[in-house]
Amino acid sequence: CQIVEGDELRKKLHNTILELKGNIRVFCRVRPLLQFDGDSNGPEGASISFPTSIESAGRGIDLINQGQKLSFSYDKVFDHHASQEDVFVEISQLVQSALDGYKVCIFAYGQTGSGKTYTMMGKPGIDQKGIIPRSLEQIFKTSRFLESQGWNYSMQASMLEIYNETIRDLLAPGRSNGFEMMSNKQYTIKHDPHGNTTVSELTIIDVFGIADVTSLLEKASQSRSVGRTQMNEQSSRSHFVFTLKISGSNKNTGQHVQGVLNLIDLAGSERLAKSGSTGYRLKETQSINKSLSALSDVIFAIAKGDDHVPFRNSKLTYLLQPCLGGDSKALMFVNISPDASSVGETICSLRFASRVNACEIGIPRRQT
Numbered sequence: 001c002q003i004v005e006g007d008e009l010r011k012k013l014h015n016t017i018l019e020l021k022g023n024i025r026v027f028c029r030v031r032p033l034l035q036f037d038g039d040s041n042g043p044e045g046a047s048i049s050f051p052t053s054i055e056s057a058g059r060g061i062d063l064i065n066q067g068q069k070l071s072f073s074y075d076k077v078f079d080h081h082a083s084q085e086d087v088f089v090e091i092s093q094l095v096q097s098a099l100d101g102y103k104v105c106i107f108a109y110g111q112t113g114s115g116k117t118y119t120m121m122g123k124p125g126i127d128q129k130g131i132i133p134r135s136l137e138q139i140f141k142t143s144r145f146l147e148s149q150g151w152n153y154s155m156q157a158s159m160l161e162i163y164n165e166t167i168r169d170l171l172a173p174g175r176s177n178g179f180e181m182m183s184n185k186q187y188t189i190k191h192d193p194h195g196n197t198t199v200s201e202l203t204i205i206d207v208f209g210i211a212d213v214t215s216l217l218e219k220a221s222q223s224r225s226v227g228r229t230q231m232n233e234q235s236s237r238s239h240f241v242f243t244l245k246i247s248g249s250n251k252n253t254g255q256h257v258q259g260v261l262n263l264i265d266l267a268g269s270e271r272l273a274k275s276g277s278t279g280y281r282l283k284e285t286q287s288i289n290k291s292l293s294a295l296s297d298v299i300f301a302i303a304k305g306d307d308h309v310p311f312r313n314s315k316l317t318y319l320l321q322p323c324l325g326g327d328s329k330a331l332m333f334v335n336i337s338p339d340a341s342s343v344g345e346t347i348c349s350l351r352f353a354s355r356v357n358a359c360e361i362g363i364p365r366r367q368t
């Protein structure tokens, strides 16, 4: 393993990042079979395997359903043995590019119970930490290292959720648990011509180290609306968006950079019948489906080169608009469960992810 330091490291990183620019990367992660699952090779006769041929090793996934084999490939596939560290190693350069002034967006897509929150947030315990805490640790560590080269960074964090097309500020003073707590505030999303996004009235906190962010994450997780469905007792019914704004200046070179790191745990992508929703749950599921389909409409409109990209069709897509074009870099995790009873949802997720993987972004277009 070759070790390069300082400027050389940044140059190497920059070149790698340039290669990453211009399309949405898609990584697929299969979670292990858990106690509450059925059999991975259950009555539906579904099973997942990972091709080992040179072309597809580490990138392919095969799913056999009712005797029929479906093959998919992505930029990277993590099987059920992959640790949190294995996953983070593959994305650490992308995370770091936010310090170089890029808009970086990493989101997790998949049905409830497929491992999105585990991938993004993780669980207590050093080995179990997910992408969000690991990314923040790395950002602070690298920013300290870069101080020796004249860089000085300031960072601000905000956390929101989008629930039934309504923004909720997870760091608002006085928030506590529960669905009933609805804010009267109107959070309006605005983008300036430089692609900087503001959400009016949203709480934004200066952060100086990992301890600051950890306590904010704890506060946000208490505030999150979690509910019960037939699928997962703790299923998250909202999109969770963590944003870190990074401003850097270099006293030696006079350079200024402004980067953004958006880390997003999307609401479960399951369809109506499967989640067994009725009443307000039905409304939630419809709203989630609407915003996820708005997300796919935007991605595919960009990919097709459409003049009209329907960013405004949902709060989520409008918020993420600057991260899905121009100088930005986006990575989508598609999380899937190996459980045979989930095979229908798994196929939907894998197909959606394949289409996203084929998309090129990064060409500025008329945005509406």
Ligand code: ADP
Pocket (backbone or CB within 6 Å): 030, 031, 032, 034, 110, 111, 112, 113, 114, 115, 116, 117, 118, 119, 123, 232, 235, 236, 268, 335
């Ligand atoms: P989602 O956020 O998609 O609803 P979760 O992240 O809550 O799903 O995962 C559902 C369950 O599976 C949780 O108990 C979680 O700890 C576990 N899990 C998910 N992915 C993994 C993994 N890669 N390794 C071990 N356990 C996992």
